[in-house]
Amino acid sequence: MKTLLFFAYRNILRQKRRAVLLGTAMALGTCFLVLASSFVAGISQTLFDRVMTYVAGHTSVLVGDRGYLYRTALRGRADLKERIEKLPNVKRVSETIGIVCRLVGPQKGDNGIFIGIDLTQKLSPAELQETQDNFPMVTGSFLDLKRTDVDNPAILAKPKADYLGVKAGDQLAVRYQDSRGRRQVTHLTVVGLFRPTNSFMEAPLFVSMDRAKILMDMDSLDLPYLYLTLKNPKVNAVPTADAIQKLLKPRLAALPISVVFGGKSQAVICAGLKSDSVSRVRLGKVLPLAKEWKGNVVDLPNSLATTLGAKPGDTVSVVSGRSKAGDSIVDRAVVAGTWNPPAGAEGLVLWEEDAFQGARSFRSRLPGDTGAALVQAASGVLDSLLSPEWTLLPRAKSTDEVRDQMRLIGAREWKSPVVAVRTMYETGEQILKLADALSLITLVAVLILFVVVLTGVVNTLRMTVRERTREIGTLRSLGMQASQVRQLFLMETGMLALFASLTGTVLAGLLMFGLSRLTFPLEGNPLSILLVRGHLVFVPGMMSTLGEILLVVGMAVIAAWGPSSQASQLSPANALRHHE
């Protein structure tokens, strides 16, 4: 073996010109292969770790109050965030508020996106750098959003600020719809301007999450959208979403209320009863009602109706607590009927779901587990007609399914709060398709290049065999076996391929270093989303590079197999007679 290796090495040195030419071709092929794979990995990292994290999260939990599409709050359930944070593979759970708004400056108005940023999160140096990469500041810093010496500090993109006619220190009006659907206007103070790294980044206007929640009429107990950053997102996004789906299984909702009629008041527990047309038909088979179950209606337990002296058709007042503003939440509801609750649910009042969930949403604090057992006891009779704490939508399998679910939310198909768990595969399908398309294009280009290089290798080896036929004859005459001749040629090729691919890898490293230092313009550049601060991103991997070197060597050896076998099959006499 050692002799063969020595011969192979000697042969490479003996035929320097051919070895250099063939080696250069293989080195260039390896170089492009490593370069392309690192570029694709860079794109993938940019899209997954930078774009997807901000646009949709690797996995996300979306919420809608009372089934309204744009009221992105789940009242009183901020605790769910902590439970999700404890799941495996979760690097970070970010609260997210992002709503379309109208920015009004002294010169002009323009549409924008009002975004809350959680400044309490501890970022690693890499994450901090990533944030700085995404939002390079022209004036101020993101920490200025914590300032208390100005009203509602905000940061926006420099081009947007120029268009609106504001600069750092100026005030800007922002008009939006809060989490309760009310039209609001707030004056913000511009404390920082950033240079957008791509065209998508011109729209956002950032305020601190605390401030955003106040402006949106949410408090620390309310849960906005959650975007999750995961370890190894490609693998963990779906399992994590499935785990969250199990975690978020809702219970039946209960609400302590007081029913007032005829000067009498009685404190009771109340459950919501669905009132869509399908549920109304089902309800009619379970409960005898004197009036149609539609609009703001209640069904009183017989005992309560007797105590209050209320009968079907009467209007009772339902007092369901206090709002955040301190007002009593009082509704007037028509008694649609009376019922006899099952054991364990005695005294349970049934209230039309929309009004019931409205009262829950408007309460300053939700009652926790109070009354939950009572409602659960009624579920044996009323089954799925009772209103849940929230409606957990089934996991969507595609963007089309997500679209269908959004349409149904828009139609207020569900009157309870709505919760949906999504992954980037559904919400960011377009971005992922872009990554896949770029990977495919790169792969095809590299394969074409490689086929060309390998064709050159095969041709060169065939020429070598032809030129060294007499030498093969001499070696065979001296006792070298046919298999050893084949091994000699394969070793020669393999050794050359190894040296060439190592050289190509070094060359690729130098090229990556050089290319990543070039700065590309961002404005008007459709590929700016793939750049970081105007630079290309390459992510070479140790294992992938090793694999590519092995691939090049392996393919070169395979390509050399044919000519090597051809050389080994020559008879010594014929080989020695060979004359060019």
Place this chain on the structure above:
Amino acid sequence: MTKPNSISTVLRLVATLGVATWAAPTGMQILLAVEANETMKEDVQAKVNVTQNRTGQGVKVIAMEYYRRDKDKSFVIAMTGPESERGNGYLRQGDHFWMYRRNTRTFQHINRDESIGGSDAKGQDFESRPLTQMFAPSKDAKGQELLRADTVGGVPCWRLEVRAIVSDVDYPKKVMWVRQDNQLLAKEQSFSSSGTLMQSGYYTKYQPIASRQLAMRMVFVDEVEKGNRSLVDLSDVKVGKVDPEIFTKAWLESKSR
């Protein structure tokens, strides 16, 4: 969140009489009087023109036919102008709210919060909801209603400040100027939670229809984006049963042809 009943109807009548005869009515009486004038017991149809003037974007005239049937919370809006909107429409039936697009011939469920025909108006603006179920008179630190005499264009009015008593209303605070002679709303200012004036509305022309005074011309001035204003004109108002066929998808679709 609640429904009008016979008691509130009686109260409204008393309030209307009260406002007409008492020198200084209470805030609730004024609210009930305005509400009584706004409440339509029968179906309504009208042609509506919204002339929208936005800074830097010029004038846009949005024309529509509007049909409303309160007994089942239904309404239909058929867009008749501008050309880009003509044939499009909106249908509300109970909890369902659809948008029809002429180009694609499709109905799409939309949210009550969405804009109508590219205007500032939202779907919920076309719904009827009793005023007193949304607002109550505001009071000062001494518990006195924020109500005083004032004038609008020289006409004596009551200036009443009201606050929302439910959370899902457009504006949490309003100031209303109600004419002292006929209890008609003359002017209204709408405020955000932070107390910023967002919109002023002027009700400049009324017409007696079905024993009520219907506002036929309203001007809404955007107080945030100065220069933006919308002029709403109603015409061909008819009160009485509207053909049930109109409150269907088929009618809206046929209207676009």
